[in-house]
Structures are given as C-alpha cells and as structure tokens.
Amino acid sequence: MSTPSSGSNPARITAEVVAKVAKLSSLQLSDAELVLMTSQLSGMLDHFADIDKLDLDNVAPLAQPFPLKNVFREDVVVAGLDRDEVLAAAPAAEDGRFRVPPSLGLGEQ
Amino acid sequence: MTKPFATVVDIASDIASGKTSAVEVLEQHLARITERESEINAFNLVTIEQARATAQQVDADIKASKPIGALAGVPVALKDNMCTRGIETTCSSKILEGWKPPYDATVVTRLQQAGAVMVGKTNLDEFAMGSSTENSAFGPTKNPLDTSRVPGGSSGGSAAAVAAGFAAASLGSDTGGSIRQPASLCGLVGVKPTYGLVSRQGIVAFASSLDQVGPFTHTVADAALMMEVIGGHDPLDSTSLPQPMPSLTSVLGQGVKGMRIGRLTDMPDGCEPEVLARMDAAYVALQAAGATIVDVSLPSLSYCLTAYYLVAPAEASSNLARYDGVRYGMRVETGDLHSMYGATRAAGFGAEVKRRIMLGTYALSAGYFDAYYGKALKVRRLIANDFAAAYEKCDVILTPTSPTVAFPLGDKTSDPLTMYLCDIFTIPTNLAGHAAMSVPFGTGAHNMPVGVQVLAPALGEQTMFRVAAELERAS
Numbered sequence: 001m002s003t004p005s006s007g008s009n010p011a012r013i014t015a016e017v018v019a020k021v022a023k024l025s026s027l028q029l030s031d032a033e034l035v036l037m038t039s040q041l042s043g044m045l046d047h048f049a050d051i052d053k054l055d056l057d058n059v060a061p062l063a064q065p066f067p068l069k070n071v072f073r074e075d076v077v078v079a080g081l082d083r084d085e086v087l088a089a090a091p092a093a094e095d096g097r098f099r100v101p102p103s104l105g106l107g108e109q
Numbered sequence: 110m111t112k113p114f115a116t117v118v119d120i121a122s123d124i125a126s127g128k129t130s131a132v133e134v135l136e137q138h139l140a141r142i143t144e145r146e147s148e149i150n151a152f153n154l155v156t157i158e159q160a161r162a163t164a165q166q167v168d169a170d171i172k173a174s175k176p177i178g179a180l181a182g183v184p185v186a187l188k189d190n191m192c193t194r195g196i197e198t199t200c201s202s203k204i205l206e207g208w209k210p211p212y213d214a215t216v217v218t219r220l221q222q223a224g225a226v227m228v229g230k231t232n233l234d235e236f237a238m239g240s241s242t243e244n245s246a247f248g249p250t251k252n253p254l255d256t257s258r259v260p261g262g263s264s265g266g267s268a269a270a271v272a273a274g275f276a277a278a279s280l281g282s283d284t285g286g287s288i289r290q291p292a293s294l295c296g297l298v299g300v301k302p303t304y305g306l307v308s309r310q311g312i313v314a315f316a317s318s319l320d321q322v323g324p325f326t327h328t329v330a331d332a333a334l335m336m337e338v339i340g341g342h343d344p345l346d347s348t349s350l351p352q353p354m355p356s357l358t359s360v361l362g363q364g365v366k367g368m369r370i371g372r373l374t375d376m377p378d379g380c381e382p383e384v385l386a387r388m389d390a391a392y393v394a395l396q397a398a399g400a401t402i403v404d405v406s407l408p409s410l411s412y413c414l415t416a417y418y419l420v421a422p423a424e425a426s427s428n429l430a431r432y433d434g435v436r437y438g439m440r441v442e443t444g445d446l447h448s449m450y451g452a453t454r455a456a457g458f459g460a461e462v463k464r465r466i467m468l469g470t471y472a473l474s475a476g477y478f479d480a481y482y483g484k485a486l487k488v489r490r491l492i493a494n495d496f497a498a499a500y501e502k503c504d505v506i507l508t509p510t511s512p513t514v515a516f517p518l519g520d521k522t523s524d525p526l527t528m529y530l531c532d533i534f535t536i537p538t539n540l541a542g543h544a545a546m547s548v549p550f551g552t553g554a555h556n557m558p559v560g561v562q563v564l565a566p567a568l569g570e571q572t573m574f575r576v577a578a579e580l581e582r583a584s
Contacts, residue, residue, distance in 0.1 A: 018467070025426065025470045026433065027463055028451035037467055040525060044468065047526055048415045048481070051488050061486030062493055064318050064348075065304040065542020065567070071347040085211040091440035098435050103446035 013042050114274040117183050117331035124167070124182035131167035131182030135160055135226055138184045141274045142228070150250045151269040153189045154197055155229040160184070163226045170224075179338055181224030186276035188267045189230035190237055191322070192311040193217055200313050201245035202235045204457025205438040214311025215346065216280060216322050216339045223338045228276050231266030235459045236429065237287055237315045239263050240531040243522055244461045251518070252295060254557060258515040261291030261531075264325070268295040271325045278335050279325045284315050285417050286510075286535025288323045289547040293510035293560025296549045297325050298332045298577070301535075303567045304542035305350035307336075308343035316424035317348075319417075319539040329548065329577045333357035336570070352568075360571045361578040366399030368576065371503035371564075374404045377411055377533055380512040383553030388509055391550055391561045394583035395507075395576065405499040405506060409491040410537060416492070417536040418529055419472045419485035425462075426469030432457065464525060493541045496566065505576050506564040508534045510547040514557035534562055544570050548577045550584045 018038045022029045029037065087093040092100070115123075115134075123129045142155060167182045187193065190200045192210035199205045213221070220227070234244040242250040242265025252260040253273035260269040264281025268291035271279050281288040283301040292299025300323040307322045314320065324335035334357075341354035372392060376385075392402050434440035434453030441452040458466070472481035499506060511531060521528040538545040544567065547560035561580055565573035 013471070017471070021467050021471045021474065024474060025466050026430070026447075026450040026454055027458070027466065028448075028455040029463070033463075037464065040464060041468060041471065044418070044526060045481075048419060051412050051415050051484055054412065054488065054491070056484060056487040056491075059487040059490050061483060062490040062540075063486055065493075066348075066350075068348065071344075073344065081211045086436075089208055089211065090436050091434055091438070100435055101442070101444060101446050101449050 013038060013045055114327060115277065116328050117180065117277045117326060117334055118328070120183050120277050121180055124171070125177060127171065131164035131226060132161070134182055135164040135184055135228070138228060138275055138277070145253070145273055146275065148251065148256055149253055149269050149273050150248055151231055151266045151273060151275055152186070152229040153199055153201060153232050153247050153266070156196060156227055159196070160226050160228050167224050167226070178222060178224035179334060180220065183225050183278065184228045184276045185220055185225045186229050186231050186267055186270040186279040187217065187227060188233055188264050188279070188281045190233060190282060190313040191217055191280065192313070193227070193230065196230070198230065198313070199246070200236045201233045201247055202457065202459065202462065203246045203439060204432045204454070206246070207439075208437045210311070212311060215308035215343045217311065219339050220280075229270070231264070231270050231279060233266055234263035235462050236313070236425070237263040237282055237284055238425070238461050238465055240286070240290060240528050241521065242266060242291070243518065244459055246459060249518060252515050254296060255515065255555070258517055258557065259294065261294035261511070261515065263287040265291050267325050268292055268297055268299070271295070271297055271327065277326075278331055280322055280339070281325055282312055282315070282320055282322050283539065284319045284421060285539050286532045288325065289510050289535050289545060289560070289562060290531060292325055292547040293549075293558065293562075294515040296558030297327060298329055298546065298548055299323065299325050300332050300336060300546040301538060301544065302336065302340060303350070303544040303570065305348050306354070306544075306568070306570070307340050308346040308349055310343055310345040314428040316421040317428065318424060319421060321539075329574060329581045330358065330361055332546070333361060333574055355568070355571050357570060357574045360575050363575050364398060365395055365576055365579045368400040368505070368572070369403045369503040370395050370400045370576070371405035371499055371506035372402050373410075373506065373508055374406045375408065375410060379530065379533070380509055381514065381554055384509045384512065384514070384559050387551050387553060387559040388507065388561065391507055391580060395579060398579050398583070403503045405502055407492065407495040407499060407537065409488060409495050412488050413492055413537045413540060414529060414533060416485040416488035416540060417532070418468070419481050420489060420540070422465040422469030423472045423482050424469070426466045426473065429462070429466055461525070489540045492537050496537070496541050496543065500566045504565075504572050505569070508562045508564065510534060510560035510562040514553045514555060514559060538564055543567050544573050546573055546577055548580045548584075550580055
C-alpha cells in the first residue's frame with residue numbers, strides 16, 4: 001500500500017474509528033492488523049473522495065438494478081431442509097439445536 | 110482461432126449420436142486433470158466418483174433409448190461458491206472449510222437435469238473478492254496459457270479448468286467482472302447475464318444486488334447453450350425476473366447488419382496499446398459485417414470504481430455476518446458467545462475479505478452512511494442514466510474486457526487499489542444490472558489473449574450474442 005500522501009487531507013480515518021468498526025464487524029484484529037487496516041482504508045477513502053466533486057443533490061439513489069417487490073407463494077405445506085442434515089454441518093449441536101457458548105456472564109464453564 | 114479442446118456442442122452431439130460415450134469423454138478430461146492439475150490448481154475438489162457415476166448413468170440412459178438432456182455427458186466445473194448438496198462448498202475460505210450444504214443451487218439442479226457431468230468445484234478469490242484468484246485459502250490458480258501469470262478472478266479456477274481442458278464448460282459468478290475478466294485473460298467466452306435472468310438461489314451471496322451466475326466456454330455457441338440451460342425464472346430467487354429465457358442458440362447466425370455499435374469516446378487511461386489495437390480491429394470487423402459504429406459517452410464511467418467498492422463491500426459486510434461459528438464451517442472455541450464470533454471470524458477470513466467487511470461496515474455506519482454508501486448509490490444512478498442515454502444511440506457498446514492481458518502472479522497483491530483497477534470496464538454493467546460478455550479476439554502483449562467486451566442493455570442477450578458470434582467469426 002502506498003504511504004499516505006501529504007498535502008490535501010480529507011477527514012482521515014483514525015485507528016480509534018478502525019477499532020470501533022472492527023468491533024461492529026465482529027472481527028478480532030491484532031494491533032498489527034489495526035495499523036495496516038487503518039493505512040489501507042485511509043488510502044482507499046482518499047481515492048474514493050473522487051465522487052465528492054459530483055453534484056449529487058438531485059440524484060435519486062439506486063440500490064437495486066430493478067424495482068423489488070414482495071414475492072408470495074401459495075400457502076401450502078412444502079418440505080423444508082432436513083434438520084439433521086443442517087445440524088450435521090454445524091460446529092456444535094445438541095438436542096436438535098445449534099449449541100453455542102454462553103452469551104451472558106463471564107463465560108466461566 | 111482454432112480451439113484446442115472439443116466444444117460443448119460437439120461433445121453433446123457426439124454422445125447423443127453414439128459416436129462416443131459419456132464415460133469416454135469424462136476419462137479424457139480426467140486424464141488432463143491428472144496431467145496438469147498439480148501445476149494449475151484450478152480445483153478445490155475433483156469429484157471423480159460422482160462424475161463417473163453420472164457419466165455411466167448417461168450412457169445407460171442412451172443405451173435404453175431414454176430421453177436425455179441438452180448437456181448429457183458434458184463435463185462441467187462449478188465455482189466453489191455454488192451449493193452442492195453433500196459436497197464441500199468452501200468459497201475458498203477457511204471459515205467454510207468442510208461445509209457440506211444441505212441443498213443444491215438452482216443452477217446446479219438445472220445442469221444435472223440437462224445431464225451435465227460435474228467434475229469438480231473450482232478455486233476462487235475468497236468469497237469471490239478479487240481479480241486474480243490469488244486470495245484463496247487453497248493457494249493461487251495459474252493461467253494454463255502461461256503458468257507464471259494469473260488466470261484473472263474471482264472465478265479464476267472456473268476459467269482455468271476450461272482453458273486447460275479439464276471441463277468443457279464451467280460456471281462462475283460475476284459481481285464486478287469475475288466471469289468476464291478471467292474469460293478474457295484465459296482466452297474464453299464468459300457471460301454476465303442481465304441481473305435476475307439466472308437464479309442466485311444457492312449461490313453464496315457476496316453483493317446481492319450485483320451478483321449473477323454465468324458460463325465460461327470455448328465458443329459463443331457453447332455459451333448460448335449453457336445460458337439456455339441455466340437461465341429463466343426461478344421461484345426460489347425473489348429477484349429472479351418473471352420472463353422465460355430467450356432463445357440464444359437460434360440467433361447466432363443472424364449477423365450484425367444494420368446494428369449500431371457504440372464506441373466509447375471517454376476511454377479511461379491505462380489500457381495496453383495492444384489491447385486498444387484489438388479494439389480497433391473489432392470495430393473494423395463489425396463494420397465490414399454491415400454494422401455502423403457510433404460514438405457514445407459514459408461520463409460517469411471513471412466514478413464507477415468508487416461506487417462499486419463502496420456498494421459491494423457494504424452488501425458483503427451484511428451478507429458475511431452469517432459466518433459466525435454457529436451454523437456452518439469452523440469455530441474457534443472461547444468462553445463466551447461474542448468473543449467466539451470475533452475469534453472465529455478473525456481466524457476464518459483472509460486479509461482481503463476482512464478489508465472489505467471493514468470498508469463496508471464503515472461505509473454503512475452511523476455518521477458515514479450519507480458520505481459513502483448513500484453517495485455511492487447516487488453514482489450508481491448516474492451510470493444507469495448514462496447507459497440509458499447511450500442506448501438511445503446504439504444497440505451494444507464495445508470496450509476491452511480488461512485494460513491488460515494476464516499479469517504475472519504477485520504483480521498486484523501488495524496494493525489493493527491497483528488490483529481494483531482491473532475491473533474498470535466490467536463494473537458498470539453490474540451496477541446497472543445489464544448484460545455483458547467477453548469474447549476472445551486475438552492476442553496482445555506476451556502473446557496472451559485479449560477479450561472484447563460486448564455490453565448490452567437489460568435483457569439484450571439476443572443482440573449481444575449476435576455481436577459476439579460475429580466477433581468470433583472474425584477472430
């Protein structure tokens with residue numbers, strides 16, 4: 001990754017923001033990864049500032065190529081996925097359910 | 110150019126007529142896999158046993174005079190982001206290693222119903238994020254035409270498998286060029302259909318408003334046949350278009366007389382001169398076949414890269430939230446649920462995937478949404494408007510598929526932005542939801558293939574395939 005250019009400097013992403021985004025993303029990043037990520041995201045956001053010069057005030061956003069509408073089907077019973085087959089592909093299962101570590105408390109087993 | 114391996118059309122016809130058998134055809138392809146796969150690394154998994162069983166079934170059906178499908182006995186390879194029931198589907202990511210889906214993708218079912226023989230699951234940039242197939246947990250794929258070079262990406266394994274004769278055709282997925290660019294770099298035909306024409310059900314989602322499935326083949330006729338098999342409405346995909354698949358194989362001979370071919374007046378910098386020379390030759394060829402060349406402009410083209418690299422990671426950050434160590438693949442055991450999520454995702458995802466999840470999460474987060482994601486969606490509207498204006502003047506637009514021929518392995522891995530620039534010509538189609546395909550049209554630097562990209566408006570596949578067929582005749 002190129003080093004950050006000097007001179008014009010739009011609001012640069014900080015290591016604190018990157019750490020917060022990592023938390024929002026459920027990604028445990030090492031300190032080294034945080035430093036690298038800060039520099040790389042910063043470089044990308046500098047490049048992406050090219051669209052700031054466009055006048056977009058009266059432009060409607062386009063989120064999907066074609067308009068989406070809700071799709072319904074007849075209310076009839078059809079076979080779902082086989083539960084055992086689905087659970088067999090999971091890291092841990094018990095009594096017909098996904099098994100996960102405790103979500104509350106300190107997690108002492 | 111002469112094609113080094115048998116085509117889908119010829120294989121299907123020779124098997125149906127009894128000139129050869131499905132088992133014989135399969136064994137020829139498996140022999141080539143044995144010979145070169147260790148060097149190419151096109152596959153994450155070769156499904157030899159299942160392939161032999163399917164081929165034997167096809168031969169038995171033919172012997173018993175049972176009706177057979179349009180692809181009976183044709184060896185095909187599938188990008189490893191397409192769900193295959195009971196067969197590992199990894200997306201070339203450690204996080205999904207060992208996962209066996211409980212269902213088949215619709216395109217997989219359609220290939221099976223047509224009698225195709227699946228030979229394996231092909232390598233890709235992890236979760237289809239990349240342009241060189243170097244971002245894979247299973248190592249890079251090499252370009253069969255020059256193994257010091259990349260096959261392109263992200264569907265590089267699917268391209269390499271066809272280019273090396275491991276399969277007669279393959280399927281890839283294209284979010285920003287991931288079929289067309291590797292097709293161009295490997296000398297193949299590659300199609301990105303109109304958004305919604307081919308079902309996404311069972312394709313591991315990267316960016317749902319951009320992803321489409323399409324074929325890699327040696328010829329335009331093969332691509333047309335593959336499209337007819339996989340395309341058409343699917344009630345299991347809520348974005349599937351309601352109309353039936355148009356016939357493509359029947360239009361290939363119709364020529365381009367009277368057609369208006371768009372030539373970009375605002376070409377971005379960075380194209381190799383040999384690539385531009387092939388573009389000139391393509392215009393001359395189409396003109397000689399009776400088409401008119403019309404100058405058109407896409408003023409927002411240079412902003413597409415930014416729009417794409419905000420929209421696609423934003424959607425990916427949401428789509429990839431499901432890989433959390435609960436329902437599929439690997440888990441890093443820790444004391445509590447939230448640290449398990451974070452540790453699993455840190456260990457399971459590679460660097461490029463993490464980068465895009467971070468970028469997407471940032472672009473969607475409170476305080477930055479309007480400045481990034483919101484703005485990117487407006488630029489997306491601009492490019493759609495540009496296309497609408499251009500298609501008032503022309504029927505299709507021609508561009509290079511890739512600014513360069515296949516580049517050496519490792520050439521662009523140190524700077525993510527350099528890699529992103531590979532997609533400058535392919536991205537606009539995905540943002541607009543239109544159709545596009547890459548057709549081999551001679552060679553450029555280092556004697557490597559150059560692909561010409563034919564862009565068409567939504568559901569313009571018939572026109573697009575007529576132009577592609579004409580380019581193929583002229584190449």
